[in-house]
Amino acid sequence: AQSVAQPEDQVNVAEGNPLTVKCTYSVSGNPYLFWYVQYPNRGLQFLLKYITGDNLVKGSYGFEAEFNKSQTSFHLKKPSALVSDSALYFCAVHLVYNQGGKLIFGQGTELSVKP
């Protein structure tokens, strides 16, 4: 079965420090991987995706993610965290169907950045 896992429910980082939010996946075939961010009482915002090509993917708000096939991981990173990055982050795998592909989400990781 296709799935993604986020092993950490919460990540705490000091402002200015680098941050990593972990994601591992289990898919048959080529993985299509996404990261989304959710602020309180809001919908999700797309950050970045890996479809093919370079393993390092750059996205919105200074975030990037590294696709690692051997470790089946797609960790989200940012060199210098901001307090405003505090939110709920979701990793997702895309299942391609003939008409629209559905996303399967990980359980989410709450990122807290302290001043």
Added chain:
Amino acid sequence: GAVVSQHPSWVICKSGTSVKIECRSLDFQATTMFWYRQFPKQSLMLMATSNEGSKATYEQGVEKDKFLINHASLTLSTLTVTSAHPEDSSFYICSADRQALTSGGGEQYFGPGTRLTVT
């Protein structure tokens, strides 16, 4: 671009009544829209995939007769919670994908969500 709206943003209804939630893609056409349910600080649970002009595809365990989905046009999908009960109280979120993954897209654009409280 790629803005998705939802209406209402929050609603309170009495047990036994029905509630309709609208999801609109404002600046693009969406052949497919998705409906999710989210409990506090938990992940999104896909309820159904809504296809314009055809019946929705429901995920296992989701009651079709309770959660009625209509995708009337390329910019509008509605979710009606029928005979609502307190356990239906939740945050409902819709999304749409503007371009198929096989065409370089695949990312979904999400509405802001609707908070439903059933008393």
